[in-house]
Amino acid sequence: MGKKSSVSILCFILISFSPIFVSAQQTCDEASGTFKPNSPYEKNRLLINSTLASNVTAHAGYFNGSIGVGLDRVYALGMCAPGAEPQACSHCVQAASDSLLSTCLNQTEAFVWSGDEFLCLVRYSSKSFSGVLALEPITPFYNVMDVRKENQKEFDSVLDGLVLRMITRVSSSERNNSSTSLSLSGKYYAKDVAPVPVYRNILMLMQCTPDISSKDCSLCLESSVDYYKKVYHGKRGVIMLRPSCFFRWELYNFSGAFDHINDPPPLLDSPSVNLTDITKKDKNISRGVVAAIVVVIVVIIVLISVGMFMFKRRKKKQDIQLSTEAESVQFGFKTIEAATGNFSEANKLGAGGFGEVYKGILMNGTEVAVKKHSKTAGQGEREFKNEVVVVARLQHINLVRLLGFSLQGEEKLLVYEFVPNKSLDYFLFDASKRVQLDWTVRHNIIGGISRGILYLHQDSRLKIIHRDLKASNILLDADMNPKIADFGTARIFGMNQTVGNTSRVVGTFGYMPPEYVIHGQFSMKSDVYSFGVMILEIISGKKNSSFRQMDGLVNNLVTYVWRLWENKSLPDLVDPGIKEDSNIDEVVRYIHIGLLCVQGNPADRPKMSTIQQMLTTSSISLPVPLPPGFFFGNRPGTTMSGLDPSQSSSKSYTCSVDEATITDVNPR
Ligand SMILES: *[C@@H]1O[C@H](CO)[C@@H](O)[C@H](O)[C@H]1NC(C)=O
Ligand SMILES: *[C@@H]1O[C@H](CO)[C@@H](O)[C@H](O)[C@H]1NC(C)=O
Ligand SMILES: *[C@@H]1O[C@H](CO)[C@@H](O)[C@H](O)[C@H]1NC(C)=O
Ligand SMILES: *[C@@H]1O[C@H](CO)[C@@H](O)[C@H](O)[C@H]1NC(C)=O
Ligand SMILES: *[C@@H]1O[C@H](CO)[C@@H](O)[C@H](O)[C@H]1NC(C)=O
Ligand SMILES: *[C@@H]1O[C@H](CO)[C@@H](O)[C@H](O)[C@H]1NC(C)=O
Ligand SMILES: *[C@@H]1O[C@H](CO)[C@@H](O)[C@H](O)[C@H]1NC(C)=O
Ligand SMILES: *[C@@H]1O[C@H](CO)[C@@H](O)[C@H](O)[C@H]1NC(C)=O
Numbered sequence: 002m003g004k005k006s007s008v009s010i011l012c013f014i015l016i017s018f019s020p021i022f023v024s025a026q027q028t029c030d031e032a033s034g035t036f037k038p039n040s041p042y043e044k045n046r047l048l049i050n051s052t053l054a055s056n057v058t059a060h061a062g063y064f065n066g067s068i069g070v071g072l073d074r075v076y077a078l079g080m081c082a083p084g085a086e087p088q089a090c091s092h093c094v095q096a097a098s099d100s101l102l103s104t105c106l107n108q109t110e111a112f113v114w115s116g117d118e119f120l121c122l123v124r125y126s127s128k129s130f131s132g133v134l135a136l137e138p139i140t141p142f143y144n145v146m147d148v149r150k151e152n153q154k155e156f157d158s159v160l161d162g163l164v165l166r167m168i169t170r171v172s173s174s175e176r177n178n179s180s181t182s183l184s185l186s187g188k189y190y191a192k193d194v195a196p197v198p199v200y201r202n203i204l205m206l207m208q209c210t211p212d213i214s215s216k217d218c219s220l221c222l223e224s225s226v227d228y229y230k231k232v233y234h235g236k237r238g239v240i241m242l243r244p245s246c247f248f249r250w251e252l253y254n255f256s257g258a259f260d261h262i263n264d265p266p267p268l269l270d271s272p273s274v275n276l277t278d279i280t281k282k283d284k285n286i287s288r289g290v291v292a293a294i295v296v297v298i299v300v301i302i303v304l305i306s307v308g309m310f311m312f313k314r315r316k317k318k319q320d321i322q323l324s325t326e327a328e329s330v331q332f333g334f335k336t337i338e339a340a341t342g343n344f345s346e347a348n349k350l351g352a353g354g355f356g357e358v359y360k361g362i363l364m365n366g367t368e369v370a371v372k373k374h375s376k377t378a379g380q381g382e383r384e385f386k387n388e389v390v391v392v393a394r395l396q397h398i399n400l401v402r403l404l405g406f407s408l409q410g411e412e413k414l415l416v417y418e419f420v421p422n423k424s425l426d427y428f429l430f431d432a433s434k435r436v437q438l439d440w441t442v443r444h445n446i447i448g449g450i451s452r453g454i455l456y457l458h459q460d461s462r463l464k465i466i467h468r469d470l471k472a473s474n475i476l477l478d479a480d481m482n483p484k485i486a487d488f489g490t491a492r493i494f495g496m497n498q499t500v501g502n503t504s505r506v507v508g509t510f511g512y513m514p515p516e517y518v519i520h521g522q523f524s525m526k527s528d529v530y531s532f533g534v535m536i537l538e539i540i541s542g543k544k545n546s547s548f549r550q551m552d553g554l555v556n557n558l559v560t561y562v563w564r565l566w567e568n569k570s571l572p573d574l575v576d577p578g579i580k581e582d583s584n585i586d587e588v589v590r591y592i593h594i595g596l597l598c599v600q601g602n603p604a605d606r607p608k609m610s611t612i613q614q615m616l617t618t619s620s621i622s623l624p625v626p627l628p629p630g631f632f633f634g635n636r637p638g639t640t641m642s643g644l645d646p647s648q649s650s651s652k653s654y655t656c657s658v659d660e661a662t663i664t665d666v667n668p669r
Pocket of ligand 1: 035036037038106107
């Protein structure tokens with residue numbers, strides 16, 4: 002191999018399994034009142050957190066109950082989509098519950114609809130809510146992109162028909178006798194698809210909690226639909242979250258919810274994309290199978306999938322060539338089984354949406370981290386192997402090393418070097434651990450990451466765009482040296498290629514540059530953008546996504562830094578923990594470099610090699626940055642017809658930055 006054509010065909014395979022991220026929007030009911038820290042109410046709420054997931058699974062996916070007495074009584078509800086595997090259901094509920102507690106610090110009432118592969122709901126309150134319709138608070142989301150005006154009419158009539166059909170179905174559905182009928186959770190649940198010109202399909206999901214009456218269920222859904230029509234008409238997807246019901250439609254297969262629907266041949270995937278920008282490559286790309294998509298989402302997500310439509314003949318030839326090479330990094334399944342103590346619970350390092358990660362020790366004493374692919378991820382054996390060969394050839398001190406893999410029947414394992422110190426976000430975003438990162442360490446981390454990316458971009462034999470660079474994908478070794486991990490979303494470019502295009506966007510909100518979110522265009526400059534966000538996070542100790550409030554135009558770290566720049570107060574960004582021990586001029590220079598990396602126009606962002614020089618040579622003068630690249634989905638006045646924006650908690654997908662990794666594969 003090594004021919005660029007073959008390389009670019011090979012590479013788009015998901016091999017690594019991003020950890021599961023519950024992409025949820027927690028709604029803390031501000032009107033409900035608050036409780037005091039360490040109060041009995043809080044203790045009861047913690048008890049709920051620790052028992053709800055198991056109670057939900059023990060009751061086939063739906064559980065309501067309460068803990069405590071009198072004013073300290075906490076009522077809770079947990080529910081999974083019908084048909085969810087107990088373990089996945091339990092994970093979903095636990096993660097949702099956990100996110101609720103850590104977001105809603107002292108509100109007596111809150112709820113979250115959450116989920117990756119499917120939907121789950123967690124809700125608690127100081128009042129009994131069983132059987133009571135709750136329409137407020139509502140949390141809406143919408144896709145920032147618009148349906149084309151000339152298609153709007155037709156689009157609306159298809160959508161209206163679908164809505165009507167589904168509301169009738171949901172609210173009249175008694176317990177369905179099919180496979181999912183055992184649980185109450187399936188009582189008011191429906192999903193459906195309607196074909197629509199240009200955009201292929203409208204996919205829609207509706208659910209109510211089973212405690213309310215069917216009349217209330219329709220009421221709830223109807224008012225969500227009305228809300229959408231009043232406020233977000235013309236958008237390419239909405240999500241409406243209310244305590245009693247869930248309404249969502251998209252133009253793509255979200256949350257893996259639509260399992261039994263055939264994907265028709267693609268028409269125009271992303272009509273708003275400037276067609277002149279789409280390279281020939283895109284024709285192949287739109288063939289890709291499955292998964293999460295276009296301008297994305299915050300509530301709920303993460304899909305996967307894989308499929309491979311390729312130039313079959315050519316591919317076959319390569320496979321023969323590659324498989325010999327592949328043997329060299331293949332481990333026996335038994336070897337790995339032994340190394341991980343039979344994948345014992347004690348060796349488990351973590352769980353992800355696509356499998357679990359175990360620590361193992363090989364016979365020769367080498368410590369390894371083993372990712373166990375869940376059986377359902379539909380990746381072909383051959384493709385899996387080929388990808389392994391590509392990634393195994395990457396060797397750099399700042400990249401996590403793939404040592405090999407194992408394939409046996411359905412079991413697919415990836416064997417990585419073991420990196421002892423968890424990930425950067427683990428330290429950076431925890432006040433008590435952040436103190437271990439003094440400026441020298443952070444300086445070294447920034448430098449290491451930049452060298453790792455530079456290697457991917459230009460110094461390795463391949464030209465690789467990572468596409469999901471973020472703090473949680475940076476692992477730290479025993480000496481706190483950074484190692485870039487997770488190449489599940491990486492793409493390999495031909496040596497002369499500079500821009501790629503995809504109709505399916507993968508990555509993590511907040512780390513993705515605008516041209517990628519909007520147009521699906523990625524290049525080395527998209528990684529530069531993500532790197533810039535990381536520099537700013539490393540220096541401030543703040544998550545990009547932690548700026549949720551819409552304070553004027555400041556709604557994330559990037560826009561916040563821009564405001565500081567305008568006010569000539571960049572030093573305000575610096576984490577107080579490193580102010581003392583650092584050379585403030587150097588830190589400010591790094592912030593400036595970070596700002597250059599997040600420029601709106603990719604052409605304004607420096608190349609990785611330039612960044613490398615800027616970081617290491619303080620005598621190089623830095624250009625003045627323009628306003629950073631970030632766009633606003635709900636600029637007051639433009640989308641809020643008739644509503645006072647300050648009254649609305651609406652968020653566009655792109656603005657509600659979350660830690661979700663949107664995982665998708667476009668095998669070409
Ligand atoms: C609840 O938390 C908010 C912010 O953390 C705080 O301002 C407020 O005083 C708290 N309320 C009570 C009653 O503790
Ligand atoms: C909720 O429970 C889980 C599992 O028991 C625990 O890991 C987590 O820390 C708890 N969350 C809070 C906020 O206490
Ligand atoms: C749980 O649900 C049942 C049936 O809807 C209801 O009768 C009961 O009061 C609920 N329990 C609590 C604690 O809300
Ligand atoms: C869940 O079940 C346990 C018993 O298994 C019970 O003690 C606990 O109170 C239940 N949780 C809730 C929220 O009712
Ligand atoms: C039961 O579920 C199946 C599959 O989801 C659906 O086709 C059927 O119409 C449902 N039946 C009723 C009575 O809702
Ligand atoms: C559904 O289940 C009920 C009770 O379990 C049964 O009486 C009924 O005949 C079933 N309906 C269908 C269509 O299978
Ligand atoms: C939607 O995603 C699921 C899970 O990834 C997959 O099984 C299903 O075939 C997809 N459906 C469509 C219409 O693409
Ligand atoms: C589309 O691309 C062409 C050429 O690159 C450019 O002239 C035009 O302004 C673009 N249109 C839009 C809407 O971006």
